[in-house]
Amino acid sequence: DSYTVRYLTDLIGVSKTPPAPTLPPYTIEDALKGAAFDQAEFESILNLWRLKKNLILQGPPGVGKTFLARRLAYALIGHELPSRVGMVQFHQSYSYEDFIQGYRPAEGGFTRKDGVFVRFSKRASLDQDSIYVFIIDEINRSNLSKVFGELLMLIEADKRGSKYSVALTYSTSEEEQLYVPANLFLLGMMNTADRSLALVDYALRRRFAFVELQALFGTSVFSKFLADAKSDHKFVAAVSERLQSLNQVIAEDQNLGPGFRIGHSYFCGNGSALTEEAYFSAVRHEIVPLLKEYWFDDPERVKDWAEKLLAKFE
Numbered sequence: 655d656s657y658t659v660r661y662l663t664d665l666i667g668v669s670k671t672p673p674a675p676t677l678p679p680y681t682i683e684d685a686l687k688g689a690a691f692d693q694a695e696f697e698s699i700l701n702l703w704r705l706k707k708n709l710i711l712q713g714p715p716g717v718g719k720t721f722l723a724r725r726l727a728y729a730l731i732g733h734e735l736p737s738r739v740g741m742v743q744f745h746q747s748y749s750y751e752d753f754i755q756g757y758r759p760a761e762g763g764f765t766r767k768d769g770v771f772v773r774f775s776k777r778a779s780l781d782q783d784s785i786y787v788f789i790i791d792e793i794n795r796s797n798l799s800k801v802f803g804e805l806l807m808l809i810e811a812d813k814r815g816s817k818y819s820v821a822l823t824y825s826t827s828e829e830e831q832l833y834v835p836a837n838l839f840l841l842g843m844m845n846t847a848d849r850s851l852a853l854v855d856y857a858l859r860r861r862f863a864f865v866e867l868q869a870l871f872g873t874s875v876f877s878k879f880l881a882d883a884k885s886d887h888k889f890v891a892a893v894s895e896r897l898q899s900l901n902q903v904i905a906e907d908q909n910l911g912p913g914f915r916i917g918h919s920y921f922c923g924n925g926s927a928l929t930e931e932a933y934f935s936a937v938r939h940e941i942v943p944l945l946k947e948y949w950f951d952d953p954e955r956v957k958d959w960a961e962k963l964l965a966k967f968e
Contacts, residue, residue: 716917846913
């Protein structure tokens with residue numbers, strides 16, 4: 655009865671999510687409004703995510719990982735419902751206690767508290783007719799096997815549900831078990847051009863599907879996106895040619911490689927037309943500083959490319 659449900663939800667420290675209001679569907683067309691992205695590829699990513707349940711978007715800076723994350727989440731859910739989307743950003747100090755469960759200071763000592771993922775998972779388990787999405791930004795900035803702990807098994811697509819529940823590290827009895835419900839989907843984002851990041855644990859790699867997002871310079875998708883924003887076609891082609899040349903050099907550099915190429919989002923301008931002023935500003939204040947980081951031991955190379963990128967257009 656309703657009293658029993660209320661008692662049990664209060665006991666485990668969560669409340670059942672109220673029924674979602676009637677909302678218009680969030681379609682793929684909605685997700686791609688104002689986005690430089692191919693519709694067929696977007697649909698392919700969604701289908702892969704539905705099958706695997708755990709997905710990582712990886713790529714160099716500026717290819718739209720963060721921009722696409724929530725759009726993918728809402729497209730999977732079918733409605734624009736932030737209440738069904740959780741998000742954290744990993745960092746080098748992130749721990750199992752933050753993510754899963756641990757003891758925290760409290761008045762008079764320490765008390766055991768669930769981490770952010772466990773709290774979200776319990777919410778999803780009480781509403782299993784609805785899709786929930788948990789997003790992890792900079793997923794490879796932490797010690798993943800340590801942070802995920804028991805989740806290395808529980809997040810597998812075929813290990814979802816209560817029959818695979820396990821006792822957590824800080825459980826005080828075998829009756830305290832955790833499982834990941836089948837309606838909870840994970841989405842990670844990974845920057846391939848950050849030297850400070852640790853390699854992704856092979857055990858974790860097997861649990862996720864990986865999608866590599868590419869720079870779109872020279873593609874019809876990029877050209878059409880900027881054409882719709884009233885950008886000059888010849889200017890867009892000239893910009894693409896310069897950045898494609900730079901990306902080829904970066905990809906062939908044995909100290910860098912394809913994961914360090916420059917992304918197109920630096921020049922997308924939030925849907926406004928790409929002008930010479932916007933282009934030169936992005937190059938001076940975003941691209942050149944990035945090249946200085948890439949080629950910190952070769953200032954002449956940075957200078958040479960800065961001159962090429964900042965040269966006047968004919």
